[in-house]
Amino acid sequence: MTVAVVTGAARGLGELMAKKLARRGIKVALLGLEPEELARVAKECGSGAAFWTVDVTDDAALAVVAAEVKEHFGRIDIVVANAGVATGGPVEFSDPATFNRVIQVNLLGSASTARAFLPALRESKGYFFQIASLAALISVPMMAAYCASKSGVEAFAHSLRAEVAVHGVGVGVGYLSWTDTDMVRGADQDVVLRDMRAKMPYPGGKTYALEPTVDRLVAGLLRRRPQVYGQWWLPALRVARPLVPTVVTMKSVKLLEGFEERWKAAGADTRLVGAGGAANTEE
Template sequence: MATSRLNGRVIVITGAASGIGSATAGRLADRGARVVLLDRDGEAVRRRAAELGDPAAAFEVDVTDADGLRRVMDEVAERRGRIDAVVANAGVSGPVATVAAVAPAEFERVIEVDLLGVWRTVRAALPHVRARRGYVLMTSSIAAAIPCPTVAAYAAAKAGIEAFGRALRIELAHTGTQVGIAYFGAVDTGLVRGLMADRPALAGLDRMPRRLGAPISVERAGAAMAAGIEHRSRTVHAPWWVPALLAARSPLALADPFAARVPALARLIADAGRPG
């Protein structure tokens, strides 16, 4: 097993039963970390922890449950003696629908899981992470920097994560605790596949040039996350063009009034504005 500065560190990851969280856990375990996997799917997260072997551990908890998260974090800290880092990664995509068409409960569910779930995760872990002068990593998205019609709740949540992370970074600077924000393009997860299946107009993503638009593998995203945790990075990203997109967000915003004139986007909005 390859070791690194992460050897023996206790790292808690939400949304760890599959996707980016699962891939990140595997990479961290390879580096000698003591990974703690959290997910609302108890059977799946226990299975993943068993695959990783000792010293991986699994807990069934939903990130919408603040009391449950606090109990889990306290138990992890008691059993493992500490929490060196927390990765707030759990998320859902929600439906592809316009703001006028989306069911209010579905919109609010995305905010509840993707944004408030990050807040609850960080708040529950923070006393333990601060005690270690540790590291907090939150999974945002390029959706924080570009307009995302038909998935407004997802974009709002990811932009909120970015703003929350930047504020927290400043608040914690004097403690030695560091904060990172992860930005990815499309990643080949169940979340992204669900979006593509929801509306045919999105299926063209997998036909875009591989270097630019096709979803990257979860293994590639997990490798980026693990490297970011090891180096306590301010930002984590993949693929290679994401930093340029983030840097260009202000000039790109000038094109917002013209975006709806793009035929493919106009068709997507029309399709997403229909019930069901």
């Protein structure tokens, strides 16, 4: 029996990853903040699934959940650190609490998830899969908190891989571009952010279908790959990475003229985006 833990499993990427793993006969433990949604996903994952309501930034609660998952299933083989939130807008006018929450959930929450579940992964010689983003490869304006957090989780995962390899534990990083999830749809409700993304050069500004993206991620995860890409073109960015900051800055000077004033005139929305962001804010 193989057991996988998926954080942020109530909707979107985490939900579909859990379902895809369950269809392969893997028992899934679903973690998130929305008990009704988690119960629905668990039911759709089959009788072997179970769920726990927990905030990934709460170390004490995560430790309890990790022990309960291990007791319930007897083992843990895979942990998918997927929980994440986002906000947009200029740094100068950002809400400090919201900006910090993005870092707390995406980066510190991933570290807390690893800390809680690593003892079980060491025992099973399992695999920790960190969901990063295109934002880890390309840092863009109006998304500083999200880009910083995803760059951070990428670096965190690389460090963790080196630490735990001696124990037989694998660590992978999943990269994906804009994908059709509640988070991306929520960001697109901000007309200024949507227009900014529309000006990104192809294929960076396109929204990709969720299912083929998840299929790619799950396939790489099951092979315990160190890097997994949700879209075919993302590996090329690793080669061009040293040039990216200069190119983005040069393009931004022209493309973003007036965007800051438009964003403020539209209401300067600093909330966490999407239904998942709303649930995190309520928490």
